[in-house]
Each structure stands twice: as structure tokens, then as C-alpha cells.
Amino acid sequence: MSDKSHGTGGLTFDKSKRQWPNELNVFGALILIIVIFEILGAIYVGQSLLFDSNNRFDSIFNEQRLRIIIIQVAIVGIIALGVTQVIITAGIDLSSGSVLGATAMIAMSFAQVSEVNGGPNPKAIFGPAFLDLPVVVPVMVGLGCGIIAGIVNGVLVAYSRIPPFIATLGMMLFARGVAQWWSKGNPVSFPTEAYSKIGAGMMPVIIFLSLAVLFHLIMNYTIYGKHTYAIGSNEAAARMSGINVPRHLVLVYAIAGMLAGLSAVILTSKNLTAQSGMGLSYELDAIAMAVIGGVSLFGGRGSIIGTVIGALIIGVITSGFTFLRLGAYYQEMVLGSIIVGAVALDQWQQQRAATRS
Amino acid sequence: MSETILETKGLTKHYGGVHALEDADFILEKGEHVAIMGDNGAGKSTFVRQITGVEQRTRGTIVFDGTEVNFSGPLDAREAGIETVFQTLALADDLNVPDNLFLGREKTMFNWLGPFRILDYKTMREATLAGLEKTAVKIPNIRNTIANMSGGQRQCVAIARTATFASKLTIMDEPTAALGVQETAQVENIVRTLKEQGESLILVSHNMRQVFDLVDRIVVFRRGRIVANLNKDDTDGQDVVAYITGAKTGAEYEGAA
Numbered sequence: 001m002s003d004k005s006h007g008t009g010g011l012t013f014d015k016s017k018r019q020w021p022n023e024l025n026v027f028g029a030l031i032l033i034i035v036i037f038e039i040l041g042a043i044y045v046g047q048s049l050l051f052d053s054n055n056r057f058d059s060i061f062n063e064q065r066l067r068i069i070i071i072q073v074a075i076v077g078i079i080a081l082g083v084t085q086v087i088i089t090a091g092i093d094l095s096s097g098s099v100l101g102a103t104a105m106i107a108m109s110f111a112q113v114s115e116v117n118g119g120p121n122p123k124a125i126f127g128p129a130f131l132d133l134p135v136v137v138p139v140m141v142g143l144g145c146g147i148i149a150g151i152v153n154g155v156l157v158a159y160s161r162i163p164p165f166i167a168t169l170g171m172m173l174f175a176r177g178v179a180q181w182w183s184k185g186n187p188v189s190f191p192t193e194a195y196s197k198i199g200a201g202m203m204p205v206i207i208f209l210s211l212a213v214l215f216h217l218i219m220n221y222t223i224y225g226k227h228t229y230a231i232g233s234n235e236a237a238a239r240m241s242g243i244n245v246p247r248h249l250v251l252v253y254a255i256a257g258m259l260a261g262l263s264a265v266i267l268t269s270k271n272l273t274a275q276s277g278m279g280l281s282y283e284l285d286a287i288a289m290a291v292i293g294g295v296s297l298f299g300g301r302g303s304i305i306g307t308v309i310g311a312l313i314i315g316v317i318t319s320g321f322t323f324l325r326l327g328a329y330y331q332e333m334v335l336g337s338i339i340v341g342a343v344a345l346d347q348w349q350q351q352r353a354a355t356r357s
Numbered sequence: 358m359s360e361t362i363l364e365t366k367g368l369t370k371h372y373g374g375v376h377a378l379e380d381a382d383f384i385l386e387k388g389e390h391v392a393i394m395g396d397n398g399a400g401k402s403t404f405v406r407q408i409t410g411v412e413q414r415t416r417g418t419i420v421f422d423g424t425e426v427n428f429s430g431p432l433d434a435r436e437a438g439i440e441t442v443f444q445t446l447a448l449a450d451d452l453n454v455p456d457n458l459f460l461g462r463e464k465t466m467f468n469w470l471g472p473f474r475i476l477d478y479k480t481m482r483e484a485t486l487a488g489l490e491k492t493a494v495k496i497p498n499i500r501n502t503i504a505n506m507s508g509g510q511r512q513c514v515a516i517a518r519t520a521t522f523a524s525k526l527t528i529m530d531e532p533t534a535a536l537g538v539q540e541t542a543q544v545e546n547i548v549r550t551l552k553e554q555g556e557s558l559i560l561v562s563h564n565m566r567q568v569f570d571l572v573d574r575i576v577v578f579r580r581g582r583i584v585a586n587l588n589k590d591d592t593d594g595q596d597v598v599a600y601i602t603g604a605k606t607g608a609e610y611e612g613a614a
Binding site for chain 2 (some may be wrong): 243
């Protein structure tokens, strides 16, 4: 007793109450999943998932597969960075996939070339004055569309007190409608060369990881991040402490919207075309990345690092199933189970922590 | 040379037809610790809510630190130097101790960055440690989140805010109502420390022993009115109960209730 006692009030220090960063659990899960795939790979395929078992590369890793793993989650991952912040405020953003779709159509319309194979661009949306624009225009239009959608989400959530689920569900349907109305369902194609470089090669990954680092710093070292966690943790306390909660929520949703807009730019640049169905169910994939990464849907808890690891887990599972030559059905069943399992584990840990204190 | 820190004259609050608080004249000297007692619904919390700007009074004046004040919200009151420890703790569970102490008034650097200005963790941590030391609050690790702390520790964190921000008046609304014996003792120790440091305090409490232990003066509310203003040394528990229940009314308040 005495060795644990601190001072007059008998408040004690209990080692078991020391905090263990949640990201380590998520990282452990990633390692575990990789190990499982390596074992299954060795048994059933006779190859390694991540290591260069066929000596095709100079390094010990199978660089090609590593690249695929990260590139296939990079674009949704950018959305997930914004969704993470929204969920930390105890909100949700269901609109990001549709906002990506609408933004893709609109931004691409400002990125088109005037001439294709010597003739006029058959897919041109606007007149000649809007063709061959400098690359900064479609990028700004894309970010702007995302920001506007995000601000609308944020204003609905913060000022009209509509639950985030409903507000962003409305935006989800609305933005998908905009995407289909924009060119009456026709794809928008033939971007300028400069535009097509934005999402070429490893660019999506570079952008994703740079933004992850940036938002990690922002969430941990700026007043924006602190208030985001505070609002999700105890909104009443945040308001009583003088934080302008509605204004902050608008900012958070605007940033999430901007990241969805940016994803649209990268995706259309990568695919050289924009289609109204783009980004379908991306919002759910992004939420899945965050949730697997330990972001609590009740708000206040989670981190950018967790979401990045969550994205990698999804990437590894997707690649792993292809590698084991198993159908996509199994992959989705397993992903679904992992999401539920991650949340169940989190709940269990929370309850255990609550009964201890 | 006693100076008045807080004075209310004719402070009144009606909720529709309900007269929750009627003509409360109250004076608090600098460094004085006063308890507010009374039955449930006697107007104690209503009184506190008018002073702290949580609600707007129906009429009456409040003079704080020499000037008449009209707080439009709790934040105004806090900026003027009134720190309140609410019955429901205004703490963010997922943040640690310094984050909670400085919530809404963080120390920052590079302020031109606007909402993305950088938190000055070092200064806040040092100020937190100084504040905890001042109040003799022991928290094993200030970097732990509030969620991992006991009820007593949480209450201590809430109280430590007052010490950290050199407030002029601290108001505690039943600070130990939800605490165990040991934790109550800890909070009471902090109150004594505040007394030694000359901090003015209004303590709303139901706990007779605690009140007699901690304060200089007891003000009793009954049915929205102040019915007694007693020096601790001139009264005892039975006497106070008589005022609370209505068996007695202070001579100067005759006819009030």
C-alpha cells in the first residue's frame, strides 16, 4: 500500500492503468495477418507474400506486390484521412465516395484538351475557352468542389443539429445525382498531359503518405487537432471551455470534403477519364480503414497512424487473397468479419478499462 | 482591510412563474470561504448559475471585483476570474491532464497559423505541474487520459484548473457528492490549501461536517431566499438545520420567507 501511495489523498499509481498506445495493437494485427498469409502462402502456393521468394528483385522483398498493396489503398486512404478526423469528432461522413464522383466529373471538365488525334475533343464539356487550361485550374476546381460539399455537410451537422449520419447521407445521394446529371451519364475524358501526371505511377502513394504525415502532425501538435479530440470526447465540455464547436465542426467536414475532392483529381488523372459511378462505396472503405485502425465511432479516440495501418491491413488482405488465388467473395467476408471484430475488441477493452477505474 | 470580491443585490431569477431565486443579497470578502446550504430546490444552484453566467438573471445587480458585471456566458465569467467546478465534470475523457486544464485557452506558438497554430506543450505541462503542486494534488502521471482516472482524481483535475489560472473566485457545486471517503478527504485538503493561499471560495454542499470543517461563514437558502447568514463560530449543526428546514429564520431576514 505505502509504496503505491502518493501524498495525502491516498491516490495511487497503478501500473496496470498505464496507457498502451492503441496503434501498437493495430500494428500487431497487421503483422499477424501478414504472418498468416505467409504461412498459407508457403503451404498452398509455395511462395511468399511479401518476400522475394522467386529472386525476381534485387531486394529481399517482393517490391511489385508491396507497390500494389499500397497503391490500391492510397486513393481511398486519402479519403480515410479526412473521415478519421470526422469520426474523431463523433461524426460520420457517408458522402465522400459520391463527392469524389461529382468532383471527378466537374474537375475533369476543366482539364480537357482541345484536340484529340488531330480532331476536336469529342468528349469536350465546355466550349474552346475552357479547354487546354493550365493544370492548376482543374485542381483548384476539384479541391473547391470538395470543400463546398464539406462545408455544406459541416453547416448541416453543426448549425441545424441534423445527425451527421443523415446530413451526409443526404449529401451522398445529392452528390451522386450531380455526378450523373453533369454530363448526362457520359464519361468525361482526354485530360491535358500535365493533369495526367498528377496521379501517374506512385504519385497517389506519395501524396497519401505526405498527407498522412501532415495530418498526423496537425492532429497531435496544433490547436485544431486538440479541439477535434475534445469535441469528440465531450462536446458539452468543449463548448463550456469556450471552443467554438460549430465553427470547428465546419472546418473538420470541409477538410474531409477537400480530401475527397483531391482523391477525385488523383483518380481521374490516374484513369484519364471521369465517370459518374466513380468512388462508389469508397466512403465505406474509408470508414473501414479508420475503424480497423482503432478510430472509435463514439469519438475522441483514434489517430492518423492507426488509419494508415488500417489501410495497409485492407491492402494486405486484398492482395493476400489474390495471391492465394481465392475469390473476391471470401475477401469481402473476411474484411467484414475483421471490421466487426475490431470494434468488438475495442468495446471489450473499453469496458475492461471502465470497470478497472 | 477586507475587500469585497463579490456582491449581489436583489438577485432574482424566475423561470416562467417559478420564483427560483428572490432578492438575494450576498457579500463575499476577498479570501473568505463561504458555504451555501439549503434543501433541494432552495435556490443554491440557481444562485450559482446567475453568478457564473450560465443563465441570465431576471433582475438584480452583480458586482465582481469592484465592477458591475453582466456575463453573457460561462466563458465571460471565467475570463473575469470566476472558476467553477460543476457538479457534472466538464472534462474531456480522452485528453490528458494539461490538455483538460488548458482546454479552450491553450498556450500556442506561431499564432499566424490560425486554427493550425502549434500547441506549446512544454509551457502547459509546466504550468500544470505548478498548479497541481500549489493545490497539493497528486496525479501519478499527468499524461494519462482522464478516462483512466478515478472519480477523485478527476475532481482534483477540475479543481486544479482554478489554481493554474490564478482565478479570483472559485465556486464548487457539491464537489464531493459522488466521491468516496478517501477521495473526499483529498478534495477537502485542496480546499484548505486554497484557503491558505487566500483564494475566495463559494462552496455549495449538503455535507454539514464538511462545511464546518472548511468555511468561515454559512449562508442558508430556503425556497429561493436567503434566510440566514451565520458565522461558523456562532452556530452549530442543529442551528443550521433549523434554518434549512424553516424552523428558524435569521432576524434580519424576517418576513422574507
